[in-house]
Amino acid sequence: MKEQKRIxxxxxxxxxxxxxxxFAAYFLTNSNFILTDAAESIVNVVASSFAFYSIYLASMPRDENHPYGHGKVEYFSVFIEGALIGIAGVIIVLKSxxxxxxxxxxxxxxxxxxxxxxxxxxxxxxGYYMIQKGRSLKSITIEADGRHLLTDTVTSVGLVIGLLLIYFTQILWLDSALSILVGCYILYTGYKLIRRSVAGLMDETDFIVVSDMVKVLDDNRRSxxxxxxxxxxxxxxxxxxxxCxxxxxxxxxxxxxxxxxxxVETLVNDKAGIRTEFFIHTDPCIPKCCHYCSMPNxxxxxxxxxxxxxxxxDIVMRNKKHYEQ
Incomplete structure (x- = not known):
């Protein structure tokens, strides 16, 4: 967790x-287009502050009140970041x-x-650095913060192009028109972050992570x-x-x-690339299992x-032994 806090x-x-x-650029130019970027930067600071606290909380050990740990707080962090981005987008559109x-x-x-x-x-x-680190450290908070910064970069590229266009054409209404487009893009980014956080809080299956884990089991399964x-x-x-x-x-x-x-637990933790806790219920085999059982002798x-x-x-998530499927 020390590396996550440092990032x-x-x-x-x-x-x-x-x-x-x-904000210095905004006061220098009085451009609404630049104000859109400046306003979003406030969100960056607030979101990073909450992300820092959420990573600290997520690193705390399990206790009686939180038997599964405090990791879910990272989804709250992403939700707040998405909500703040959305609010910033609404304000930008209205002002523009x-x-x-x-x-x-x-x-x-x-x-x-x-x-x-x-x-x-x-x-x-x-942003690119944080996304890579977020993936390697399995931290949704760091990855979300990195994606937010990349969104900010895309916004900045659009800003520079738009400002140069206004500068050379002297069409002043482009300042507000382009600001509205950027504000809508910011709103969409906020929606995606909120959608991801809600999915985590509602325990929606992360099919990519679980598929990788199942593949490890299938590739290394024992008789x-x-x-x-x-x-x-x-x-x-x-x-x-x-x-399971x-x-x-x-x-x-x-x-x-x-x-x-x-x-099973050791195999997945060694090879699946994510720390995994198993609660495994064991079933005894019956004669109907024999036709797909590889047990020798x-x-x-x-x-x-x-x-x-x-x-x-598809197979392992069904509540049926293989002979029933």
Whole structure:
């Protein structure tokens, strides 16, 4: 968690510096177009501040009140960031519509474009770095903050192009018209972040993460693991929680059953790239399992194996043994 805190702190300090520069550009030019970027930078600072706190909270150990840990707080962080972006987008659109019908004089657009271009380049580099780190550290907060900064970079590129267009054409109403377009884009970005946070809070399955985990199990499955079914996944920050049923030979004793369950957990944690906690319910095999069971020298086999059933998301998530599917 120390590295996550350091990354968010860098984002916060950088955001404050760039926010001051953007507002300086706005006061220099009096451009609504630049104000859209400056207003969004306030969101960057507030969001990074809350992200820093959420990562601190997510790093706290489990307790009686939070038996699954505090990782879900990262989804609240993303929700607040998305909501703030949305509010900023609404304000920008309203202000730009007003200014479209009540235009004000703008000036020094070339200097403003240079300042905004510089801040956009900084945000672009930092955003790309944070997305890569967010993925490697399995932190939705850092990744969301990085995507927000990349959105800010796209906005800045549009700003620079728009400011140069206004500067060379002297069509002043373009300032408000382009601001409205940028405001709508910011609104859409806020919606996507809110949608992602709600999905996490509602325990929507992360199909990419779970598919990778299932593939690891399928590629490394043991003969003793006859089938896996009724698999359900929940994400808590950077951790994955899995409930599933594992069918094992019915003549295994409790010690052997425990060893096999532990092997499943160790395999996924070593090779799936995400820290995973398993709650595995073990089922005994029955004669109907024999036709897809690979267990060698089985003393109770009722029929020869005649089918290979690959473990896929569709199969392992059903609440049925493979012979029932």
């Amino acid at each position: 968010i702190l860098i984002s916060l300090v950088t955001g404050i510096v760039l926010m001051v520069m953007k 519509v007003y200014s479209f019908f009540n235009p004000e004089a703008i000036k020094d657009l070339l200097q403003g474009a240079i300042i905004i271009g510089f801040t956009g380049a900084i945000n672009g580099g930092l 003793e693991w006859i089938d896996i079914h009724n698999l359900r996944a929940q994400k808590y920050g950077s951790e994955l929680h899995i409930d 049923h594992l069918t094992l030979p019915n003549y295994f004793d409790l010690i052997k059953v425990h060893e096999e369950v532990k092997m 089985c003393p109770i086999r009722a029929e020869a194996k005649r089918e290979d059933i690959p473990w896929t998301m």
